[in-house]
Amino acid sequence: MPLTDIPAASFRVTTKRARKSSKVQIVRLGEDIRVDATTLSEYSFRESDGISHDLMTLIGAVKFADRSLRRHHAKCWARRIHIEIPVFRLSTWLMPDVRETLVQCLNYLTGDSWSFEFVERDGSAPALQQSPLSDISLGNRDIVFVPFSHGLDSYGQVRLLQLSEPKTEVVCVYADARSAGGHRGALKRKNMAGVQYVGVPVKVRRLHHPEGSFRSRPFMFYLLASLGAIASGGNRVMIPENGQGSIGGSLVTTGHEPKHRSCYPGFTAKLSNFLKALTGNHVTFYHPALFETKGSLLRALAERREGVRAILNRHPSCSCDARLASHDQKKYHCGVCGNCLLRRAAEYSARLEDGTEYLFTDLKAGSLADALRPGGHNVKLKFFADLARNGVRDMQRLADTGTASQRRAVQIAAVDLSRFIADDIAVTTTKLAGLLEQHALEWSAFLATCGQDSWISKIARG
Structure with a gap:
């Protein structure tokens, strides 16, 4: 595709009033991007050297730009995004390694082409409070920061971490400031001592018809967790x-769409490189469930008598808009998106088939319409049919990846993965093959219980 056909935009972040321009979109600090100084203090920055404020501006600018510029999904995925950002520590941001590793990180994560220009910011950085993590021993090196989505995986891995490392303190960076109370309450009801919660200190003005892919989202949460870990x-x-x-x-x-790398070790390795170039500190990202299925997580929790049904009830997985999956003023898991299908297969593997209430509840029904829970009507059936088709096919394609005919693809993936983890290619290949085999076993067993004539099995067969 010619470069002129690729969506492109330039954004200028500023603290000052500026004239509108057809070439550059003006983004006002304090209006379009707002930083909560009190929440920022929770990341335990002990000195107000400006870097912390600069990073919040960067996070807000990346989110604003990513959500503002729509992709041409039918033609191509990539976009070209340029951002001018005012910073307090200009000399640091002008170092070649800083800019280079930042661009590499975002390009890899989103599949776009990012570029940055840093300019001097007027004034001095506001002072930050001291020792904000009151429940955490800041001198304790047995401390782990977790990007916490309130979902099943984040909660489950926090619990498993605490059970295996009882002396380790945990800080959860929760993903939605609007639900902070719910996040805090859900964990504190489990009486998990040693867990602290910090919110996101950056807010971006709500946009009309924002770009839905939002691939840069992990950049914000992983970066915030990293800053707390360093401090x-x-x-x-x-x-x-x-x-x-x-x-x-x-x-x-x-x-x-390019490869989805939001939780992939390649992204966390590149983010670690950026942080090293910027701060001089190394952050260790570790993925305890990298070669495990969601089903294995549920089984591990059940083996430790963690009350998995109650956990399932409190921690959602559905990626569908709540307004679309509601019925009789009650929010359900839709039951057909990729996240719900993965959850349903995991529940079956852990013998928890009735652990979650779904909008499309009947797995044995011959059609998607017949799978709708009793009384369900006025749902956008075509929307859910497309959602189900994509979700089932992705689950089946991942299962097919482990077959003998796909051995070459698995080997290539293992070579790439081994560049970012501690294992060599041979060990990585074995572990990856084991993950794919386990996924295929859980998925095939789940399909078998649905029956050959079910709507889900029909989609899986193509």
């Missing part, structure tokens, strides 16, 4: 996603 001295960040989510998106792609 606390622990330097460890746990990525709780299971292997189907972490690696599956790199093995199974859709249409023009």
